[in-house]
Amino acid sequence: MEITTRDFFTVLHGMGFGALFMLAFSGAIVELYRISVAPTQMSAKGQQLLGLYLVAMVFLAWLTVLTGTYQIYPWYRAVPPTGVVELSEYPRRLLLSSGKTSQWHNIGMEWKEHAGWLAPIAITMAAYVTMKYRQAIVQHRNMRIAVLAFTVAAFVATGIAGSFGAFLNKYAPVKGGQVIILMEGGK
Amino acid sequence: MSQAVDKIPNGPGAAAILGAGIGCAMLGILAFAAEASRPFADMLNFYNPVGPLSGKTTIAIIVWLAAWFVLSRFWKNKTVVMATVNVAAFILLGIGFLLTFPPFWAVFLGAR
Numbered sequence: 001m002e003i004t005t006r007d008f009f010t011v012l013h014g015m016g017f018g019a020l021f022m023l024a025f026s027g028a029i030v031e032l033y034r035i036s037v038a039p040t041q042m043s044a045k046g047q048q049l050l051g052l053y054l055v056a057m058v059f060l061a062w063l064t065v066l067t068g069t070y071q072i073y074p075w076y077r078a079v080p081p082t083g084v085v086e087l088s089e090y091p092r093r094l095l096l097s098s099g100k101t102s103q104w105h106n107i108g109m110e111w112k113e114h115a116g117w118l119a120p121i122a123i124t125m126a127a128y129v130t131m132k133y134r135q136a137i138v139q140h141r142n143m144r145i146a147v148l149a150f151t152v153a154a155f156v157a158t159g160i161a162g163s164f165g166a167f168l169n170k171y172a173p174v175k176g177g178q179v180i181i182l183m184e185g186g187k
Numbered sequence: 188m189s190q191a192v193d194k195i196p197n198g199p200g201a202a203a204i205l206g207a208g209i210g211c212a213m214l215g216i217l218a219f220a221a222e223a224s225r226p227f228a229d230m231l232n233f234y235n236p237v238g239p240l241s242g243k244t245t246i247a248i249i250v251w252l253a254a255w256f257v258l259s260r261f262w263k264n265k266t267v268v269m270a271t272v273n274v275a276a277f278i279l280l281g282i283g284f285l286l287t288f289p290p291f292w293a294v295f296l297g298a299r
Contacts, residue, residue: 069244074236107289114218114287117244118211121251122280125207129200136195142269143197146204146276153211153280 001185006075006177010169013067018162021060021119025155028054032126032148039138047134054127061120061154068116068161075174076109091172104171108164116161122154198262201272206258208279210251215286217243222292 003011031050035042042050080090087094095105126147130137137144221228221239231242285291 065244069237069240070234073240077236077238110289111287113240114214114243115284117214117247118280118283118287121207121210121214121248125203128203132199132203133195137200140197140200140269142273143200143204146269146273149273149277150204150207150280153284157284 001183002179002181004175004177004179006072006174008180009067009071010174013064013072014162014165014169017060017064017067018158018165021057021064022155022158022162024053024057024060025151025158028057028126028151029148029155032130032144032151035137036144036148039141039144042135042138044135047130047137051127051131051134054123054130058120058124058127061123061158064158065117065120068165069113072174073113075176076168076172089176091168091174094172095168101171104164104168108168112161112164112168115157118157119154119161122150122157126151126154196262196264196266197269198265198267199259201267201269202258202262203255204276205272205279206251206255208276208283209254210247211283212279212286213250213283214243214247215283217247219286219292219295222289223296 028050031046031053035047035050075091077092078090080087080093084090087097092105092109095101095109129143129147133140133143137147217231221231221243228239231239231246233245234241
């Protein structure tokens with residue numbers, strides 16, 4: 001059983017950070033909705049926990065976009081040397097080489113690489129406001145609405161980036177890198 | 188609930204919300220502008236392995252943090268009309284989403 005360094009970083013970005021961030025939205029949106037409709041029911045302890053939960057999401061969001069943009073994206077958009085016709089290690093060029101796959105780059109990747117960056121901005125704001133106001137947020141109805149709306153927007157942006165990331169990884173996976181042998185098996 | 192917590196004005200929260208909207212809109216504007224102009228896209232190529240995306244995201248983050256900082260200074264102890272701030276922030280967020288959507292670029296720039 002072996003894995004390449006590029007496989008490892010792709011899994012770390014998509015499953016380690018991105019999927020965990022995506023999963024965390026279910027809890028965050030439910031809690032933010034709950035304090036939105038029944039703000040007085042939130043205890044100080046509960047409010048503090050929600051703030052810490054959102055801060056953890058902020059870290060996941062930034063780790064996801066930074067690893068995606070600065071670690072994996074350069075492999076995706078690498079330009080093959082002149083004369084190379086085997087494009088499997090050059091995903092962008094591989095997708096653009098056929099009309100049947102080019103829109104996965106022109107729409108999928110182009111949308112993913114930009115929309116994904118909306119999520120950390122939105123969730124950072126949501127975490128800041130939640131931590132700053134704590135229980136005092138019960139007095140600011142419009143602020144609760146904005147925090148919930150931006151959190152939902154972050155969820156949508158993450159969904160766009162994550163789903164296109166999964167599809168792109170099906171049609172033109174990032175390949176190559178050093179091989180790491182995890183385990184030797186019998187024949 | 189403590190009295191001290193109750194007295195926080197809505198200004199700092201409003202600054203964060205509007206700042207986030209500005210940051211999202213800036214990302215969309217830069218994505219659209221880079222698609223519309225090749226020379227502008229080249230200017231945004233801050234880090235060659237990442238290409239223009241490095242400049243778009245770096246500038247958007249700087250504008251977001253700067254807007255948040257400036258608004259926070261202005262609204263530190265103020266109470267602002269939160270409904271208006273929300274409308275502005277939602278419009279800016281919508282601009283961010285719309286201008287990062289490639290089929291929308293095609294409306295103005297033609298099929299890619």
